Amino acid sequence: xxxxxxxxxxxxxxxxxxxxxxxxxxxxxxxxxxxxxxxxxxxxxxxxxxxxxxxxxxxxxxxxxxxxxxxxxxxxxxxxxxxxxxxxxxxxxxxxxxxxxxxxxxxxxxxxxxxxxxxxxxxxxxxxxxxxxxxxxxxxxxxxxxxxxxxxxxxxxxxxxxxxxxxxxxxxxxxxxxxxxxxxxxxxxxxxxxxxxxxxxxxxxxxxxxxxxxxxxxxxxxxxxxxxxxxxxxxxxxxxxxxxxxxxxxxxxxxxxxxx
Amino acid sequence: xxxxxxxxxxxxxxxxxxxxxxxxxxxxxxxxxxxxxxxxxxxxxxxxxxxxxxxxxxxxxxxxxxxxxxxxxxxxxxxxxxxxxxxxxxxxxxxxxxxxxxxxxxxxxxxxxxxxxxxxxxxxxxxxxxxxxxxxxxxxxxxxxxxxxxxxxxx
Numbered sequence: 546x547x548x549x550x551x552x553x554x555x556x557x558x559x560x561x562x563x564x565x566x567x568x569x570x571x572x573x574x575x576x577x578x579x580x581x582x583x584x585x586x587x588x589x590x591x592x593x594x595x596x597x598x599x600x601x602x603x604x605x606x607x608x609x610x611x612x613x614x615x616x617x618x619x620x621x622x623x624x625x626x627x628x629x630x631x632x633x634x635x636x637x638x639x640x641x642x643x644x645x646x647x648x649x650x651x652x653x654x655x656x657x658x659x660x661x662x663x664x665x666x667x668x669x670x671x672x673x674x675x676x677x678x679x680x681x682x683x684x685x686x687x688x689x690x691x692x693x694x695x696x697x698x699x700x701x702x703x704x705x706x707x708x709x710x711x712x713x714x715x716x717x718x719x720x721x722x723x724x725x726x727x728x729x730x731x732x733x734x735x736x737x738x739x740x741x742x743x744x745x746x747x748x749x750x751x752x753x754x755x756x757x758x759x760x761x762x763x764x765x766x767x768x769x770x771x772x773x774x775x776x777x778x779x780x781x782x783x784x785x786x787x788x789x790x791x792x793x794x795x796x797x798x799x800x801x802x803x804x805x
Numbered sequence: 806x807x808x809x810x811x812x813x814x815x816x817x818x819x820x821x822x823x824x825x826x827x828x829x830x831x832x833x834x835x836x837x838x839x840x841x842x843x844x845x846x847x848x849x850x851x852x853x854x855x856x857x858x859x860x861x862x863x864x865x866x867x868x869x870x871x872x873x874x875x876x877x878x879x880x881x882x883x884x885x886x887x888x889x890x891x892x893x894x895x896x897x898x899x900x901x902x903x904x905x906x907x908x909x910x911x912x913x914x915x916x917x918x919x920x921x922x923x924x925x926x927x928x929x930x931x932x933x934x935x936x937x938x939x940x941x942x943x944x945x946x947x948x949x950x951x952x953x954x955x956x957x958x959x960x
Contacts, residue, residue, distance in 0.1 A: 593815045593818070631914075699818075705822050706825045736858060744830065
């Protein structure tokens with residue numbers, strides 16, 4: 546009885562290690578398989594369309610609304626201290642440093658990550674991946690690699706668009722509606738926001754999130770149990786684990802970047 | 806979805822994000838003095854401008870009539886010279902006008918308060934490029950506290 550318990554704990558631990566190992570091998574195989582640029586690039590462009598362009602609407606709409614809400618909430622606090630002109634840097638910094646990369650990461654996990662997992666999982670269950678191997682096509686290189694690079698490429702761009710639209714949303718509420726001075730809004734923001742410290746660090750964050758989210762999504766799909774149940778579980782796992790990873794990593798990165 | 810359409814959409818997406826990056830880098834907004842109308846410039850020399858910034862507002866009785874367009878240090882007497890860009894519709898200020906650097910609220914941003922002077926036959930109207938003679942510097946809280954402590958210590 547006790548022996549069984551130890552056995553199951555040990556098994557779970559080894560399973561974890563095996564999972565990490567499999568995921569690393571998969572990533573390695575996908576990235577460092579001999580790249581064929583001429584053949585690979587159209588696949589990459591197609592995936593950029595699926596992963597990036599089709600996520601554009603949700604990113605833009607949520608960016609706009611988050612920017613507007615930030616401005617509205619910030620205003621109610623700042624106006625008490627007569628500091629409502631500092632709304633610009635408040636909206637700008639919180640979007641560029643935190644909300645841009647993080648919310649984009651979460652939306653990306655939900656919108657694109659789950660789709661990637663389901664797609665690859667279904668390819669596996671319908672044995673398309675095995676047939677590719679039969680035809681001497683490496684599915685890692687043909688299926689996984691373009692999706693990974695596309696995710697890595699798209700998410701920083703989406704995060705940038707998110708932040709920019711969010712700042713305009715803040716401008717919309719702060720300046721057009723609540724009547725903050727437009728010159729102050731922009732000039733104080735310009736004096737507080739630093740291109741390297743804030744904008745580039747935000748981009749670095751979103752690159753890290755892109756790697757993690759896409760990796761988790763692809764691994765979960767590639768290793769899904771090829772049944773209806775298995776794919777549904779894999780998709781859920783992708784969204785849950787990718788979101789948690791984004792939030793956890795965000796804290797770590799923030800400590801390193803802005804924690805002093 | 807044929808390949809060409811996909812390529813166009815991807816190109817659009819990439820261009821859009823590059824545009825967003827440029828907006829972020831230059832932080833948007835070339836907000837001219839008073840919207841898009843015609844403007845003219847006045848200058849004023851202060852002893853201390855405190856936290857005044859380029860694009861801070863110039864206000865007459867709380868109404869924004871223009872913005873600070875540049876702040877430079879006069880190389881001869883080391884005093885800051887502030888250039889005000891004002892809307893052309895507010896061009897009839899006399900030489901006796903005064904400008905002072907004020908703070909909106911206790912902790913708020915600083916702006917330039919412009920008080921129009923009286924007009925009669927003996928005073929001229931300010932022309933573009935003129936210096937406003939009568940200026941009042943920013944109140945720097947630390948200096949005030951310093952003076953206060955000093956005077957307390959003398960008693």
